[in-house]
Amino acid sequence: MLLRTAWRRAAAAVRAAPGPRSEAPARGLRLRVVDNAPQSAVPSDTATAPEVESVLRPLYMDVQATTPLDPRVLDAMLPYLVNYYGNPHSRTHAYGWESEAAMERARQQVASLIGADPREIIFTSGATESNNIAIKELEAAIQPDTSLVSVMTVNNEIGVKQPIAEIGQICSSRRVYFHTDAAQAVGKIPLDVNDMKIDLMSISGHKIYGPKGVGAIYIRRRPRVRVEALQSGGGQERGMRSGTVPTPLVVGLGAACEVAQQEMEYDHKWISKLAERLTKKIMNSLPDVVMNGDPEHHYPGCINLSFAYVEGESLLMALKDVALSSGSACTSASLEPSYVLRAIGTDEDLAHSSIRFGIGRFTTEEEVDYTVEKCIHHVKRLREMSPLWEMVQDGIDLKSIKWTQH
Amino acid sequence: MAAAGAGRLRRAASALLLRSPRVPARELSAPARLYHKKVVDHYENPRNVGSLDKTSKNVGTGLVGAPACGDVMKLQIQVDEQGKIVDARFKTFGCGSAIASSSLATEWVKGKTVEEALTIKNTDIAKELCLPPVKLHCSMLAEDAIKAALADYKLKQEPKKGEAEKK
Numbered sequence: 036m037l038l039r040t041a042w043r044r045a046a047a048a049v050r051a052a053p054g055p056r057s058e059a060p061a062r063g064l065r066l067r068v069v070d071n072a073p074q075s076a077v078p079s080d081t082a083t084a085p086e087v088e089s090v091l092r093p094l095y096m097d098v099q100a101t102t103p104l105d106p107r108v109l110d111a112m113l114p115y116l117v118n119y120y121g122n123p124h125s126r127t128h129a130y131g132w133e134s135e136a137a138m139e140r141a142r143q144q145v146a147s148l149i150g151a152d153p154r155e156i157i158f159t160s161g162a163t164e165s166n167n168i169a170i171k172e173l174e175a176a177i178q179p180d181t182s183l184v185s186v187m188t189v190n191n192e193i194g195v196k197q198p199i200a201e202i203g204q205i206c207s208s209r210r211v212y213f214h215t216d217a218a219q220a221v222g223k224i225p226l227d228v229n230d231m232k233i234d235l236m237s238i239s240g241h242k243i244y245g246p247k248g249v250g251a252i253y254i255r256r257r258p259r260v261r262v263e264a265l266q267s268g269g270g271q272e273r274g275m276r277s278g279t280v281p282t283p284l285v286v287g288l289g290a291a292c293e294v295a296q297q298e299m300e301y302d303h304k305w306i307s308k309l310a311e312r313l314t315k316k317i318m319n320s321l322p323d324v325v326m327n328g329d330p331e332h333h334y335p336g337c338i339n340l341s342f343a344y345v346e347g348e349s350l351l352m353a354l355k356d357v358a359l360s361s362g363s364a365c366t367s368a369s370l371e372p373s374y375v376l377r378a379i380g381t382d383e384d385l386a387h388s389s390i391r392f393g394i395g396r397f398t399t400e401e402e403v404d405y406t407v408e409k410c411i412h413h414v415k416r417l418r419e420m421s422p423l424w425e426m427v428q429d430g431i432d433l434k435s436i437k438w439t440q441h
Numbered sequence: 442m443a444a445a446g447a448g449r450l451r452r453a454a455s456a457l458l459l460r461s462p463r464v465p466a467r468e469l470s471a472p473a474r475l476y477h478k479k480v481v482d483h484y485e486n487p488r489n490v491g492s493l494d495k496t497s498k499n500v501g502t503g504l505v506g507a508p509a510c511g512d513v514m515k516l517q518i519q520v521d522e523q524g525k526i527v528d529a530r531f532k533t534f535g536c537g538s539a540i541a542s543s544s545l546a547t548e549w550v551k552g553k554t555v556e557e558a559l560t561i562k563n564t565d566i567a568k569e570l571c572l573p574p575v576k577l578h579c580s581m582l583a584e585d586a587i588k589a590a591l592a593d594y595k596l597k598q599e600p601k602k603g604e605a606e607k608k
Binding site: 346348384421422424 | 481487490505506508509513514533534536539540
C-alpha cells in the first residue's frame with residue numbers, strides 16, 4: 036500500500052514538473068523522484084523538504100540479465116522482512132514456527148511449478164550455486180562409469196529451447212544423470228521434471244520476477260540422486276545446503292513461482308505478440324538483419340538480432356534510452372565475441388553486430404514500438420557511417436578483401 | 442505508542458523508497474560503463490563523416506582493421522599542392538570509442554602538413570577522449586588509419602615523380 040502511494044506521488048511530481056518531454060513512454064515505475072538533500076539512513080523528524088529532481092530512466096529491455104520484482108512478490112515478502120522475522124530453523128517459539136511454515140509453503144509453490152515433490156527442492160543462493168552443487172555430484176559418484184549430462188533449458192543469449200524431453204529420455208535409458216539449468220525457462224515454458232526425466236534442475240529467483248540472492252536446486256528422490264554439499268555447517272536443507280534459509284527471500288521465490296504458474300499462458304501469449312511485433316517491424320524496415328538461433332525451437336522473449344555492417348556496441352551507445360545487451364566483443368571484458376554465437380556458426384563480423392532484445396511480463400507495446408523506432412533510425416545512421424555498408428553498396432564482396440590483421 | 446511506531450515505520454519506508462542512494466542523480470541516467478560525453482558527442486554530432494574521391498591523386502585513403510575483429514576504419518585525407526591537409530573524412534565500423542577516435546583523428550589532421558600529421562599519437566587521442574584502458578586499442582587503430590592514409594597519399598605522389606624522371 037505504502038509503495039503504491041509512493042509511486043503515485045513520484046509519478047505526479049514528475050508530471051507536474053516543467054521541462055522538456057521526450058517521447059519515451061513514461062511509466063510510473065520508470066520515473067524517479069530524486070532527493071538531493073544530504074542522506075542519512077536514520078530518518079530525522081527535522082529533515083527539510085526534499086529538493087526533488089525528476090529523472091527519466093532508460094526503458095528496460097534486458098530481462099535475460101535480470102527482471103524487476105513483480106509487485107505481488109513484494110507484497111508476499113514484506114511481512115517477512117518487517118514483522119515475521121524469525122529464523123525458520125528455530126524450533127522453540129512462534130517466530131520460528133511461522134517462519135518455517137512460510138518456508139515450506141514457498142517450497143511447495145516452487146515444486147508445483149515444475150511437477151516435483153517439495154522434498155526434492157533445496158533452497159540455495161541462486162542458480163550458480165545450484166549448478167555448482169549439481170556438477171560437484173559428478174565427483175561424488177561411486178560407479179566409475181557414471182556420468183552427468185548438463186544442458187541449459189533455454190539459452191540466455193539467443194533464446195533457443197533445447198530438446199529437454201528427448202535428452203532426458205536418452206539419459207534415463209543410459210542410466211546417466213541429467214542436470215539442466217532452467218534459470219531462463221522456469222515459469223516461462225511448461226516444465227515437468229517427471230515427464231522430461233530430469234534429475235537435477237537449477238532455478239534462479241531473479242530471472243522470474245522474484246528477488247535476487249535466492250534460487251533453488253531440484254534433486255530427484257526416486258531414483259535417489261546423491262549430491263555433495265558445497266557448504267557445511269548446521270545441516271539445514273537436509274544437509275545438502277547448510278546455512279539459515281532466508282525466509283523473506285524464499286517466500287519471494289515461492290510467490291514468484293506461484294504467480295508464474297498462474298500467468299504462464301497469458302505471459303507467453305503477450306510476449307509472443309510483442310516479439311513478433313518487434314521482429315516484423317525491424318525486418319520489414321531494414322535489410323540485412325539476421326535473427327540468431329533456431330526460429331522454431333525458440334523462446335519468444337529473447338530475441339537476438341545481428342544488424343550487418345553495424346557494430347553492436349555502437350548501437351547500444353546510440354540507443355542510450357533503452358537498456359539492451361549485445362553479443363559483441365566490445366561489451367565483454369575479454370574483447371571476445373559471444374561464444375554462443377560462435378558455436379552456432381555465426382560469421383565473426385555478424386557476431387560483433389548482434390543485439391539481444393529481452394521482452395518480459397511488464398514490457399508494453401509502447402516500449403516495443405519506441406525501441407523499434409529508435410533501433411531502425413540508429414541502424415540507418417550507423418550504416419551511413421560504416422565503411423562496410425559503403426563497400427557493399429558499391430558492389431564489393433567483403434569476403435574478397437584482405438584486411439589488415441591487428 | 443503504536444501510532445508513533447507506525448509513523449516512524451512509514452517515514453523509514455518512504456526514506457528508503459523516495460530518497461536516492463548515495464550516487465548523485467546525474468550519474469544514474471548514464472550507462473554504468475560510462476561512455477564519456479565526448480565519445481557520445483562524436484556520434485550525436487558527427488563531423489567529417491563521409492567519403493572523398495579515392496581515385497583523385499590528392500586523396501590518400503587508409504583502410505585498417507577487420508570485420509572479424511569488430512573494428513574497421515576508413516580515413517581519407519585531401520592534400521593541397523603545398524602538402525597541407527585541407528580536408529579529411531572517415532567511416533568506421535566499430536564501437537562508440539572507435540567512432541570517436543577516428544572522428545577526432547579527422548579533426549586533428551585538418552590543417553596539418555603531411556609530416557605534422559605523422560606525429561599524432563594514439564595516447565593523445567585516448568587522453569582527449571578519456572578512453573578507459575579496455576578501449577585503448579581503438580585509439581591505436583585510429584593512429585594506424587592516419588598513417589595508412591598518409592602512406593597511400595605518398596604512394597600516389599611517387600609514381601608521378603618516377604614518370605617525370607623517366608621522361
